[in-house]
Amino acid sequence: MTRPATRPAERTSSRTPSRGARTLLVRALPAAGPGHAARTHAWFTPWLLVAPALVFLLAFNLWPTANVVFLAFTNVRVLSGGELVGLENFERMLTDEQLATALVNSIVYMLVCVPFLLLVPLGLAVLVEKKLPGIAFFRTAFYTPVVASAVVVALIWGWLLDDRGVINAMALRLGFVTEAIPFLTDRWLVIFSAISLTIWKGLGYYMVIYLSALGACRASCTRPPPSTARARCAGSGRSPCRACATPCCWCR
Numbered sequence: 189m190t191r192p193a194t195r196p197a198e199r200t201s202s203r204t205p206s207r208g209a210r211t212l213l214v215r216a217l218p219a220a221g222p223g224h225a226a227r228t229h230a231w232f233t234p235w236l237l238v239a240p241a242l243v244f245l246l247a248f249n250l251w252p253t254a255n256v257v258f259l260a261f262t263n264v265r266v267l268s269g270g271e272l273v274g275l276e277n278f279e280r281m282l283t284d285e286q287l288a289t290a291l292v293n294s295i296v297y298m299l300v301c302v303p304f305l306l307l308v309p310l311g312l313a314v315l316v317e318k319k320l321p322g323i324a325f326f327r328t329a330f331y332t333p334v335v336a337s338a339v340v341v342a343l344i345w346g347w348l349l350d351d352r353g354v355i356n357a358m359a360l361r362l363g364f365v366t367e368a369i370p371f372l373t374d375r376w377l378v379i380f381s382a383i384s385l386t387i388w389k390g391l392g393y394y395m396v397i398y399l400s401a402l403g404a405c406r407a408s409c410t411r412p413p414p415s416t417a418r419a420r421c422a423g424s425g426r427s428p429c430r431a432c433a434t435p436c437c438w439c440r
Contacts, residue, residue: 238433254326261273289375297383303392305387308387309392309393311332312395312398313395313399317402330395331392333389334392341385345381350371
């Protein structure tokens with residue numbers, strides 16, 4: 189017995205909906221699930237999330253800064269009260285003989301630390317970004333000084349730079365010097381020691397920031413640039429992703 193042939197109308201009704209019809213059906217369905225719940229959260233939810241950071245910032249950054257500004261106009265002493273004296277402290281500071289020395293030390297410290305903490309962490313980030321065997325060890329080693337206690341760091345560097353410390357002992361034993369180098373007593377050597385300590389402790393922190401920027405740059409380089417950026421780069425003769433090794437990906 190032969191199977192009856194299917195009518196054209198039955199074949200048409202048995203077909204699955206087209207892509208356009210499925211899109212309309214999906215759009216017609218009400219939103220549900222975690223995404224829908226996230227869009228209907230209360231207005232104060234973001235403030236609850238940032239509240240701990242705001243409390244920490246107010247208690248340990250903003251309030252101490254404001255209090256220092258206020259104390260600058262008083263004659264308060266440690267563990268004792270004081271009273272407002274106006275600009276008397278600033279007048280005494282301007283006539284102090286050590287003011288010029290302090291300004292020179294601060295300027296030298298800034299001129300050396302800032303370029304190093306901008307360029308060296310970028311180079312480290314480019315190096316440790318590559319997926320190589322054992323690269324996690326170097327990332328950890330570079331970031332360890334950031335989380336180290338300030339007391340521990342001071343003890344380590346004091347042990348290294350003291351007149352009878354490790355560096356002086358090795359230099360004397362190898363015959364490089366005939367007397368101990370005054371790392372912690374000479375004016376310029378103290379500045380050099382402070383700069384070295386600051387750079388050593390800050391490299392890992394800024395390296396992580398650059399790593400995040402490089403990751404975002406790599407992700408953006410996988411997508412084609414907008415037409416405006418493409419046209420601008422085409423007019424200048426440069427590639428829209430000429431420098432993916434830096435946080436600035438598209439040409440400007």
